[in-house]
Structures are given as structure tokens and as C-alpha cells.
Amino acid sequence: MANISNAQSSLNYRWPKLLAWLRTKGMKTGADDLLVESAGNGLFARTSCTPSSLLFAVPPQALMNIRTLKSLYPTSGPMPLTAVQMISLHLYINRPHGSEDSLDPHYGPYISTLPREFDSHPLTWIVRSKSGMESGGAPLLGYLPPSVHASLVKLHDRFCQDWAAVRAYLVGNTQYCTWFRHLKRYQTANSYISSKYDAYVDNIDNSTSNYVWAWLNVNTRCIYYRLKASKEDPDNLTLCPILDFANHTPNGSHMTPAPSEADIWDSAPVNLIGKGFRFLSPADVSVQEGKEIFLAYGAHPNRTLFVEYGFVNKSLGEVGITDGEVDVQNVVESLILGHKSGVFVKSVLEDEGYWGDWTLYCSAESAQPSWRLITALRLHCLFVSNNTIHNAIQPWHDVIAGKREMISDGNELAWKESLITICNTIITKAQASPKSDGAEEYGHGWLPWMRENIRTLWREELLVAAAVKQRTLSGDDF
Known part of the structure; x- marks a missing residue:
């Protein structure tokens, strides 16, 4: 096993406590194998690691997921919780008070x-703004690109659905409340958990900020972990100690989780809790002593990274772009619904599964619209050119079925002209985006960094749209 150190200085004294707790859960490592340093944040190799070597292994009892929490939270009855809801509920109840340690007897260390707070995360801004609070990052909501704001609203909707489910669970699950009251009496020293229950009973709305903290820990830190027979089951996720400290890298070498037995055999897990999580060093290179070991969160565009995790990749230049994506839902929706055939076109696209999820994207090799966008524009232009709602659309169906390459030469010219119009709209908005929020009081702490993240989002929209427009004008085929 490689020696790994967490380099987050604020956790120096908590790191040994975490390791001691992990040993009680079955982690086979000495106290000196994982040490704390004070130079930045992340996981760093304290010894050289050969490719695909074991970095660390977290025992199953130390993972926080729907299986390990099952005995604490009844899953039967009319209001069962999803994995996200159950894990966030446990964190919500056991949030540390201020700078103190969590008093949870199960996962306290x-x-x-x-993280103690998520003030810089955009979900926190929108939750606070809904409560009438305009402090912190709330003023920055007005400076987001429309596509990013739309994605953030969807995230907020997901959060609200989970929060409503957790509140209903607490109110309606008598068995849970009985257990919680028992815990309150049994663990009299755990004043924080006791006060948590009292605060919930007194005024649940005041607890929303605590649930935001809990939910964001789950949303930003959970990783896929096979627990159900179906690989696609949304409850296949877990929180994993140590892994939390790994930073994201959009490219380059990163550690990888070793496949579980369930994944290897592609069958229903025999042991539903699994055998724990093993993480391997990068497969392509050796990791030298003192070097950081990264984790790839996934091939996400900056819009997704910003909304889900609260940061962006800084891979964009001023005149070129390496990788990027723009969601053009709002622009295309306005274009289609602005025509008299719009409602009918929308219904056809919905029936065929092509309504929404329209993007422009760019890489070092190419820049182009998504196939979904091309398909939608072809149908829209078919009705615009024929000036009738009930025109036969069999040629369009033949294209999406792969029976023909295009509807007609005229239709190809028309949808590409519409694409240029869309790109011009994106470019104009990006060029007109505010370069500063004009409020000097927001120039401290993480706010300057976050304003730069927002500028990066706008710059990405500008560069991607310009690249797609240029390729369209050049007459390139998509």
C-alpha cells in the first residue's frame, strides 16, 4: 500500500482520529501510513507508486451508503428514502456544531x-436568495449565463424534492422518531443530536441551511459503488473516507477505483455491503514521492462542474479553446416556439425523444452542434419553408431512422442559417456580459475566484459559439 498524506492543514489533528476510526472498522494500515501535511489541499504520495498499485482500501463498514445506514433508518413503510436522501439525512442530524467534532457515534470521526460550509457553492446562493437573503454569493446569480442558471434551477428543484422527502420521512415515520427519541435518552452526552431533534420539532424551516450542507456533501462527494443488482440503480453510490480529499483533474493521470466482485461478475451482489473500496494509482505512469494524486469526476462541461461541484476547469485561452460545451436550450426553444408551427414541432420532437438537450460543443479537433440540435433544426426549418403545420414529415423521419442523409439541399441550407443565428445570439449575449458586478464589498475571500469562474463560463460560451459559427460559414459538413 502506498503512503498517502492529506495536505489540508486544518485537518491535521482530525486526520489521526480518522485513521484510528478506520482501523476499528477493519482498515489494515498502520498509524504512520497516512499522515497529514500542511501544504495545500489534496492527496499526496509520500512514497513512489508504480502504475496500478494499491493506494488505499476502505473497509465496507466505513462507507456511508444505503446499506450501512439501513439499520439506523427504517426503509419500509409508505415513505422509503433514496440513497441520497438517507445519507444526507444522517449528515443533517449529525452536522458538527461550529468548529467542534461531530458527536455521531457511528461516523463521527x-x-x-x-467541509464545514459551502458558502461558495451556487446552490447555497439560490437557497438563500429564495429566503430573501442577498448576502454572500446571492448577488452573483444575476451574472450567470442563462444556460448555467437554468441548470442551477434544476439542481435546486432536485434539492427541494429531496428535502421535502426527508421532512415527510421525519414527520411520518413513527418508528424512526421512536428510535431517535431513544437515542436522545440513551446518549445524554450527545447534546448536539438532542438539540437537533428539538430544533426540528420547533421550526423545521430554520433547518434548511443544515440540510443544504448535508445534501451538498452528498452531491459533491458521493461516488458510484455497486450495491444493487442493476448497475443503473441510482442508489449505487457511497461516501468514502480518504477519497474526499482527492482533487479533480480534467485530463492527465488519476487514480481509479478497482472493480468490485459484483462488477467483475456482472451479477447481483452476494454481499450487498460489498467488500469495501480499493483505489489504484494511475495505470499509465508512476507517481513520484510528493506528487499529488488526482481523481477524475467525469467528462463534464464547465456548466455541469460549476452547478454540481462549484468550480470550473481553467483550460480556456483568450483566443482559442481546447474543450467546451454550450447548452442552447433557451435560444432554440424561443426560435421554435416563436413560429406558428412551434407547438406542433415541439410535440413531434417530444414524441420522438428529441426535445431539449441541445448543445454546441468544441474540442481541439472539431466544433459542431449536437445531433439532437441538428435534428430539431431540420424539423423546424421543414415547417418554416413549407408554411404549413400539417405538412408530411416522412423525409425527416427517414433521416432520423438512417434511411436518408438529409431532407433536401434547401433544408440543409436553412437549418445551418438558423444555426448561425443561434451562434450570433450566444456571442452577442457573451460579449454583453458584465465584466464586474460593480460591488467592492464582494471582493474578499472566495468571491473574486468565483467571479472569475463566472467569466470563464461566459468566455466558454463565446468561444464555442464562435468556433461553431466559423465552421458553419466555411461550409464544413457535420
């Missing part, structure tokens, strides 16, 4: 290492 691990919960104590989690």
Missing part, C-alpha cells in the same frame, strides 16, 4: 473531516 469521518463527518468531522467534511
Whole structure:
């Protein structure tokens, strides 16, 4: 096993506590194998690691997921919780008070290492703004690109659905409330958990900020972990100690989770809790002593990274772009619905599964619209050119079925002209985006960094749209 150190200085004294707790859960490592340093944030190799070597292994009992929490939270009855809801409920109840450690008897040492706040995350801004608070990052909401704001609203809707489910669970699950009251009496020293229950009973709305903290820890830190027979089951996820400290890299070498037995055999897990999580060093290179070991969160565009995780990749230049994507839903929707055939076109696209999820994207090799966008524009232009709602659309169906390459030469010219119009709209908005929020009081802490992230989002929209427009004008085929 490689020696790994967490380099987050604020966790120096909590790191040994976490390791001691992990040993009680079955982690086979000495106290000196994982040490804390004070130079930045992340996981760093304290010894050289050969490719695909074991970095660390977290025992199953130390993972926080729907299986390990099952005995604490009844899953039967009219209001069962999803994995996200159950894990966030446990964090919500056991959030550390201020700078103190969590008093949770089950996962306290691990919960104590989690971030203490998410003030810089855009979900926090929108939750606070809904409560009438305009402090912190709330003013920045007005400076987001429309596509990013739309994605953030969807994230907020998901959060609200989970929060409503957790509140209903707490109110309606008598078995849970009985257990919680028992815990309150049994663990009299755990004043924080006791006060948590009292605060919930007194005024649940005041607890929303605590649930935001809990939910964001789950949303930004959970990783896929096979627990169900179906690989696609949304409850296949877990929180994993140590892994939390790994930073994201959009490219380059990163550690990888070793496949579980369930994944290897592609069958229903025999042991539903699994055998724990093993993480391997990068497969392509050796990791030298003192070098950081990264984790890839996934091939996400900056819009997704910003909304889900609260940061962006800084891979964009001023005149060129390496990788990028723009969601053009709002622009295309306005274009289609602005025509008299719009409602009918929308219904056809919905029936065929092509309504929405329209993007422009760009890489070092190419820049182009998504196939979904091309398909939608072809149908829209078919009705615009024929000036009738009930025109036969069999040629369009033949194209999406792969029976023909295009509807007609005229239709190809028309949808590409519409694409240029869309690109011009995106470019104009990006060029007119505010370069500063004009409020000097927001120039401290993480706010300057976040304003730069927002500028990056606008710059990405500008560069991607310009690249797609240029290729369209050049007459390139998509």
C-alpha cells in the first residue's frame, strides 16, 4: 500500500482520529501510513507508486451508503428514502456544531473531516436568495449565463424534492422518531443530536441551511459503488473516507477505483455491503514521492462542474479553446416556439425523444452542434419553408431512422442559417456580459475566484459559439 498524506492543514489533528476510526472498522494500515501535511489541499504520495498499485482500501463498514445506514433508518413503510436522501439525512442530524467534532457515534470521526460550509457553492446562493437573503454569493446569480442558471434551477428543484422527502420521512415515520427519541435518552452526552431533534420539532424551516450542507456533501462527494443488482440503480453510490480529499483533474493521470466482485461478475451482489473500496494509482505512469494524486469526476462541461461541484476547469485561452460545451436550450426553444408551427414541432420532437438537450460543443479537433440540435433544426426549418403545420414529415423521419442523409439541399441550407443565428445570439449575449458586478464589498475571500469562474463560463460560451459559427460559414459538413 502506498503512503498517502492529506495536505489540508486544518485537518491535521482530525486526520489521526480518522485513521484510528478506520482501523476499528477493519482498515489494515498502520498509524504512520497516512499522515497529514500542511501544504495545500489534496492527496499526496509520500512514497513512489508504480502504475496500478494499491493506494488505499476502505473497509465496507466505513462507507456511508444505503446499506450501512439501513439499520439506523427504517426503509419500509409508505415513505422509503433514496440513497441520497438517507445519507444526507444522517449528515443533517449529525452536522458538527461550529468548529467542534461531530458527536455521531457511528461516523463521527469521518463527518468531522467534511467541509464545514459551502458558502461558495451556487446552490447555497439560490437557497438563500429564495429566503430573501442577498448576502454572500446571492448577488452573483444575476451574472450567470442563462444556460448555467437554468441548470442551477434544476439542481435546486432536485434539492427541494429531496428535502421535502426527508421532512415527510421525519414527520411520518413513527418508528424512526421512536428510535431517535431513544437515542436522545440513551446518549445524554450527545447534546448536539438532542438539540437537533428539538430544533426540528420547533421550526423545521430554520433547518434548511443544515440540510443544504448535508445534501451538498452528498452531491459533491458521493461516488458510484455497486450495491444493487442493476448497475443503473441510482442508489449505487457511497461516501468514502480518504477519497474526499482527492482533487479533480480534467485530463492527465488519476487514480481509479478497482472493480468490485459484483462488477467483475456482472451479477447481483452476494454481499450487498460489498467488500469495501480499493483505489489504484494511475495505470499509465508512476507517481513520484510528493506528487499529488488526482481523481477524475467525469467528462463534464464547465456548466455541469460549476452547478454540481462549484468550480470550473481553467483550460480556456483568450483566443482559442481546447474543450467546451454550450447548452442552447433557451435560444432554440424561443426560435421554435416563436413560429406558428412551434407547438406542433415541439410535440413531434417530444414524441420522438428529441426535445431539449441541445448543445454546441468544441474540442481541439472539431466544433459542431449536437445531433439532437441538428435534428430539431431540420424539423423546424421543414415547417418554416413549407408554411404549413400539417405538412408530411416522412423525409425527416427517414433521416432520423438512417434511411436518408438529409431532407433536401434547401433544408440543409436553412437549418445551418438558423444555426448561425443561434451562434450570433450566444456571442452577442457573451460579449454583453458584465465584466464586474460593480460591488467592492464582494471582493474578499472566495468571491473574486468565483467571479472569475463566472467569466470563464461566459468566455466558454463565446468561444464555442464562435468556433461553431466559423465552421458553419466555411461550409464544413457535420
